[in-house]
Amino acid sequence: MNWRVPLADLHYDLNEEHAVLDVLWSRWLTMGMVTQEFETEFAKLVGVKHAFAVTNATVALHLAYRALGIGPGDEVIAPALTFVATTNAALYTGAEVRFADILGAHDLNLAPAAIEKQITPRTCAIAVVHYGGYPCPMDAIMELAARYKLAVVEDAAHAPGATLNGKALGAWGDVGCFSFFSNKNLSTGEGGMLVTNRDDVAERVRLMRSHGMTTLTWDRHQGHAYTYDVVELGYNYRMDELRSALGLAQLRKLRADNLCRQAITETYWQRLQDTALELPFRDAPAQSAHHLFPVLLPPGANRQRFMDCLRAEGVQTSIHYPPIHQFTYYRKRYPDVALPQTEAVAARQVTLPLFPMMSDAMIDLVVAATRRALKEIAPSA
Numbered sequence: 001m002n003w004r005v006p007l008a009d010l011h012y013d014l015n016e017e018h019a020v021l022d023v024l025w026s027r028w029l030t031m032g033m034v035t036q037e038f039e040t041e042f043a044k045l046v047g048v049k050h051a052f053a054v055t056n057a058t059v060a061l062h063l064a065y066r067a068l069g070i071g072p073g074d075e076v077i078a079p080a081l082t083f084v085a086t087t088n089a090a091l092y093t094g095a096e097v098r099f100a101d102i103l104g105a106h107d108l109n110l111a112p113a114a115i116e117k118q119i120t121p122r123t124c125a126i127a128v129v130h131y132g133g134y135p136c137p138m139d140a141i142m143e144l145a146a147r148y149k150l151a152v153v154e155d156a157a158h159a160p161g162a163t164l165n166g167k168a169l170g171a172w173g174d175v176g177c178f179s180f181f182s183n184k185n186l187s188t189g190e191g192g193m194l195v196t197n198r199d200d201v202a203e204r205v206r207l208m209r210s211h212g213m214t215t216l217t218w219d220r221h222q223g224h225a226y227t228y229d230v231v232e233l234g235y236n237y238r239m240d241e242l243r244s245a246l247g248l249a250q251l252r253k254l255r256a257d258n259l260c261r262q263a264i265t266e267t268y269w270q271r272l273q274d275t276a277l278e279l280p281f282r283d284a285p286a287q288s289a290h291h292l293f294p295v296l297l298p299p300g301a302n303r304q305r306f307m308d309c310l311r312a313e314g315v316q317t318s319i320h321y322p323p324i325h326q327f328t329y330y331r332k333r334y335p336d337v338a339l340p341q342t343e344a345v346a347a348r349q350v351t352l353p354l355f356p357m358m359s360d361a362m363i364d365l366v367v368a369a370t371r372r373a374l375k376e377i378a379p380s381a
């Protein structure tokens with residue numbers, strides 16, 4: 001499709017091109033100085049002690065769960081209104097997932113009371129997702145985790161640069177996981193980052209990212225070591241220097257890009273507030289990363305028709321998300337899950353285009369096309 005307004009678009013220019021070429025000509029292509037600098041700079045952004053660049057956020061989540069010691073017989077509480085990787089990564093460890101419901105149409109994040117209902121003697125961790133970059137109620141969730149002695153994993157895939165009460169999202173829990181997939185706020189194609197303030201977790205992640213080996217190719221190249229031992233069952237979840245260079249170039253743009261996303265979001269809110277749409281997160285606490293612009297159609301509205309109308313005008317839309325517990329694999333594995341709020345919201349949800357370089361003309365087009373599509377699906381029409 002040749003969209004007039006795509007759902008998302010990269011903010012790439014000569015900075016990214018030069019960054020990649022510099023690495024190419026340096027002749028050192030994986031985990032070296034550039035990756036270290038990316039990790040250091042990202043740790044500064046989030047205000048944490050440790051940051052580990054990894055292949056993608058899915059493996060960051062897998063490392064997070066494993067480094068916290070989660071495995072067979074354990075349970076992880078998670079939302080269903082998220083990308084499937086949040087819970088897939090927990091299942092990789094042999095643990096089971098218990099789905100908790102969200103707050104409602106005004107806030108699509110997990111409800112602390114719903115989390116508490118899912119706690120059993122087997123519960124080890126709560127996985128929270130900051131939907132669209134909007135903060136979960138972390139004060140209440142951390143209090144709950146402390147009371148029941150549970151770990152907290154933040155899936156902050158949507159939330160680089162976001163804060164709540166002055167503290168970065170990703171820095172609240174035991175571990176934070178970020179995604180640099182090509183449609184995220186900071187893009188390296190594929191890529192991710194795991195952050196933590198816990199030294200014990202950091203040590204296990206350092207080992208498991210690279211086969212459980214005690215030294216790296218880079219250390220041996222530097223002459224720091226000749227050999228290695230393997231002390232954990234690890235993986236190859238490393239990031240390469242090319243992607244780290246892209247990550248550094250993108251990191252320098254993140255603050256300004258997130259402000260553009262915020263301005264566009266506020267424009268959308270203002271210009272759509274008199275429509276039949278419900279607009280979640282309008283009262284959300286600062287500071288979102290504004291990764292997505294979700295809207296909710298009136299209950300019972302024909303979503304397919306609404307999306308088709310926008311498509312006919314060249315405007316790409318999406319759904320975030322088909323709830324995980326309704327996918328075939330998960331329905332078979334967990335047939336009895338019922339999440340009234342999640343199911344009600346998910347059936348009405350549509351995501352409109354949002355990316356930093358959106359022009360005023362594009363915003364005008366999305367707003368006008370949305371209004372026309374709403375007329376098309378109105379019951380009286």
Ligand SMILES: *Cc1c(COP(=O)(O)O)cnc(C)c1O
Nearest residue numbers: 056057058083085157179180181
């Ligand atoms: C994109 C995304 C992931 C997975 O990220 P990858 O880097 O593609 O593995 C996980 N969770 C959420 C909420 C996401 O949006």
